[in-house]
Amino acid sequence: MPTISKKGASMPESPIRKLVPYAEKAYKQGKTVYHLNIGQPDIKTPQIALEAVKIHSLDILAYTRSEGSEGYREKIANYYAKNDIHVKHDDIIVTTGGSEALLFAFGTIMDTDDEVIIPEPFYANYNGFSTASGVKVVPVISKIEDNFALPPIEEFEKLITPKTKAILICNPGNPTGYLYSKEEIKQLAAIVKKHDLFLIADEVYREFAYDGATHYSILQEEGLEDYAIIIDSVSKRYSMCGARIGCLVSKNKTIIQTALKFAQARLSPPTLAQIASEAALETPQSYFDDVIEEYVERRNVLIEELNKIEGVQVANPNGAFYCIAQLPIKNSDAFAQWLLESFDIDGETVMVAPAAGFYSSPGVGLNQIRIAYVLNTDSLKKAVNILKEALKVYKD
Numbered sequence: 001m002p003t004i005s006k007k008g009a010s011m012p013e014s015p016i017r018k019l020v021p022y023a024e025k026a027y028k029q030g031k032t033v034y035h036l037n038i039g040q041p042d043i044k045t046p047q048i049a050l051e052a053v054k055i056h057s058l059d060i061l062a063y064t065r066s067e068g069s070e071g072y073r074e075k076i077a078n079y080y081a082k083n084d085i086h087v088k089h090d091d092i093i094v095t096t097g098g099s100e101a102l103l104f105a106f107g108t109i110m111d112t113d114d115e116v117i118i119p120e121p122f123y124a125n126y127n128g129f130s131t132a133s134g135v136k137v138v139p140v141i142s143k144i145e146d147n148f149a150l151p152p153i154e155e156f157e158k159l160i161t162p163k164t165k166a167i168l169i170c171n172p173g174n175p176t177g178y179l180y181s182k183e184e185i186k187q188l189a190a191i192v193k194k195h196d197l198f199l200i201a202d203e204v205y206r207e208f209a210y211d212g213a214t215h216y217s218i219l220q221e222e223g224l225e226d227y228a229i230i231i232d233s234v235s236k237r238y239s240m241c242g243a244r245i246g247c248l249v250s251k252n253k254t255i256i257q258t259a260l261k262f263a264q265a266r267l268s269p270p271t272l273a274q275i276a277s278e279a280a281l282e283t284p285q286s287y288f289d290d291v292i293e294e295y296v297e298r299r300n301v302l303i304e305e306l307n308k309i310e311g312v313q314v315a316n317p318n319g320a321f322y323c324i325a326q327l328p329i330k331n332s333d334a335f336a337q338w339l340l341e342s343f344d345i346d347g348e349t350v351m352v353a354p355a356a357g358f359y360s361s362p363g364v365g366l367n368q369i370r371i372a373y374v375l376n377t378d379s380l381k382k383a384v385n386i387l388k389e390a391l392k393v394y395k396d
């Protein structure tokens with residue numbers, strides 16, 4: 001029988017998906033499962049975006065340009081200008097989600113065996129995209145004790161080798177909820193310039209900055225034009241995960257010309273979803289104000305309730321909608337499975353994401369879970385109570 005590739009064999013499984021069969025078993029037993037495990041917001045998509053798909057006047061659902069329709073890219077550039085990020089429409093390539101923008105970025109700047117330094121814990125699929133691109137992830141550990149702040153710059157410098165091509169950050173962070181300060185971005189800017197590396201910033205959670213903090217983009221940093229690549233997406237901003245629209249943004253013309261070749265190979269990003277995403281750009285600020293208020297309330301409830309549980313340590317997130325909690329257990333994979341298979345309160349249980357999949361260093365994060373606060377506050381309270389009671393009886 002022919003064999004699959006080494007690359008295919010080494011593709012990591014999603015740390016969340018592998019628990020799905022256990023969740024399905026729990027549903028079959030009639031249990032309610034509170035999903036703290038996925039970043040699928042329960043927030044309504046702006047009506048204006050949904051309407052745009054209903055009222056379009058297309059006769060043919062044709063391809064668009066590989067880099068995305070010009071009208072949409074012009075409007076994206078306006079959106080960035082409002083966020084003090086000054087780019088032109090031809091600095092933007094529309095992609096099939098931020099996921100494809102990450103693949104294009106990796107393909108554009110890295111060859112097989114090149115290295116990318118990523119503060120960990122990081123968005124688990126960075127491992128998958130790296131494997132698919134034959135690239136090695138070199139983690140630099142950020143710690144729960146420091147709220148997952150940027151590790152000291154010397155730690156990055158120690159890891160730079162002739163194979164290092166880029167530093168990748170997620171700001172605000174999934175799974176940490178950490179929002180990098182302007183000062184931290186400046187430190188990263190200095191190091192990439194000094195060592196001639198690219199800086200990729202996954203800014204898909206840009207709007208989700210709390211407690212009066214403002215997001216500082218790498219493209220607001222002067223002098224970083226040739227080094228900076230932004231990964232962006234409508235998925236979380238407008239609760240449009242199913243639209244599958246994102247973009248790659250860079251002022252570096254060679255990056256854009258090269259990424260465009262990858263875009264041409266897959267012909268076009270989705271046409272109808274670009275129409276919806278273009279309309280979504282008209283979403284009023286009041287929508288975001290309400291959404292942010294809702295997430296802050298959820299975060300406050302979640303952190304307060306988690307802090308009441310003995311032995312639980314939690315980093316306070318000031319962006320995105322995730323947090324990492326450290327539990328008084330040895331193995332969160334086994335704990336998460338046990339919650340679904342063997343624990344409930346009045347027929348209700350929780351599904352969490354074991355955090356080990358958000359690290360690439362073996363053996364790190366085994367006692368941590370990632371929680372997505374994408375449920376209303378009542379459900380969050382019930383879910384944390386289930387965790388609390390579960391921890392009282394769980395034995396690893």
Ligand SMILES: Cc1ncc(COP(=O)(O)O)c(C=O)c1O
Nearest residue numbers: 039097098099123174233235246
């Ligand atoms: C940090 C981060 N980057 C990128 C993505 C990819 O999102 P999409 O492909 O839906 O745009 C996600 C999705 O959860 C994410 O959390």
